[in-house]
Structures are given as structure tokens and as C-alpha cells.
Amino acid sequence: MTAADAGAAVAAGADAIGMILHANARRRIDPDVATGIVAAAGPFVTTVGVFVDLEPERILEIAEALSLGAVQLHGRETPADAEALRPFKIIKAIKCDAGTIRASLDDWRSSYAAGELPNLAAILLETPSAEGGGTGEANDFALIASLRDEGAFAGLPPVIVAGGLRPDNAARVARVLSPYAVDVSTGIEESFGRKSPELMRRFIRELNAADA
Secondary structure (H helix, E strand, O other): OOHHHHHHHHHHOOOEEEEEOOOOOOOOOOHHHHHHHHHHHOOOOEEEEEEOOOOHHHHHHHHHHHOOOEEEEOOOOOHHHHHOOOOOEEEEEEEOOOOOHHHHHHHHHHHHHOOOOOOEEEEEEEOOOOOOOOOOOOOOHHHHHHHHHOOOOOOOOOEEEEOOOOOOOHHHHHHHHOOOEEEOOHHHEEEOOEEOHHHHHHHHHHHHHHHO
């Protein structure tokens, strides 16, 4: 992701732009590049910093320095960690592992219902292999549909779906799951780490068609 990529995303109609700020991620963005991306995003597109198991104090330092719109947590962070990041809005990524996802959702629902997480803005459902960066691996969309049907997302903030989304499947996934939002990375790349303006436009056109 570059500032030029961010500008193309804004022009295509993106509502938010994510930046991988996890030090060990393959798609990690340097702070100076992140500053340029935030500037290119402008005032009406949310900039999201993606972190993995970093101390809340350090996340706050980075988020404040970059004037991020939201923080996305992709590790083993607890509800207490998320609460410590106020006033930033938090997106918590939860892995779609059939053996653990219900317990993870229950943990976050309990704190959210108790009013302890007023800054928890969304739950992001990612593939089990994801570590704060796109892998291109398709998520278990059937599991997500089953969880929705059994009411597993009740009492939680809105759900964002990620994992293996591309222009040719975005509309189908959106129609079947009706998520609050979707998160895409690898599926709109022309090469590793570089976004394709045409793929971004196609992706958003497909989502808009699904909404229509």
C-alpha cells in the first residue's frame, strides 16, 4: 500500500483504508509511508491501523501520531486491551476456527454487553491463518453463515468479513452474508503489496451491485 494506492482507493469509493503496522508482517508499512497514506485518504475516509499483540500504550502512541480513525487488533488482545485504547474505535479480528470462534465471540460479547467496551466498533471475521496481513486464503463463509443463523453475532457490534475476497466473488459473499462491511487486500493487488486501481474499481462496483 502506498499513498498513490490510497488515493486510487478513495477515487474508487472506499470507505476505509487499512495499514499494516505490525512489525513482523510481510505487508508492513513504514511510518513515513503511513503518514502519506493518511494524507491521501483525506478527511472523509477512515484510516485504520492494523496491530498484532502490541502493548496498548505503544499502539496509542502510533495511533495518535498518525491521527488514525480506528485501530484493528489481530492478535490475542483482550477486552481490557481494547478498553485501554479509548478514545480510538476498535475493530477486533477473530479467527474463523470452528473449534474456537464461539468461545471468542462469547468473551467479547460479555464485555461489550457489560458496557466495558464503548469503543468496540466492529468484529472482523478473518481466516485462521491470517496474522494481520492478507493471505488470499478464502474464509469459511459457510461457517459464518451458520453462525449468523444460530444467532452467534447477537449482542455484538457490526460484523466485517475478510478472507479471500475478490471482484469475482465479492457480490456473492455480500448477498449471502449481508455483512456490515468487507475487508479486502490480496484480492485487489496487481503484485505483492501494490494495489490495482482497476481491481479496486471492479471490487467496489460489484459490492454496489449487490447492495442494489
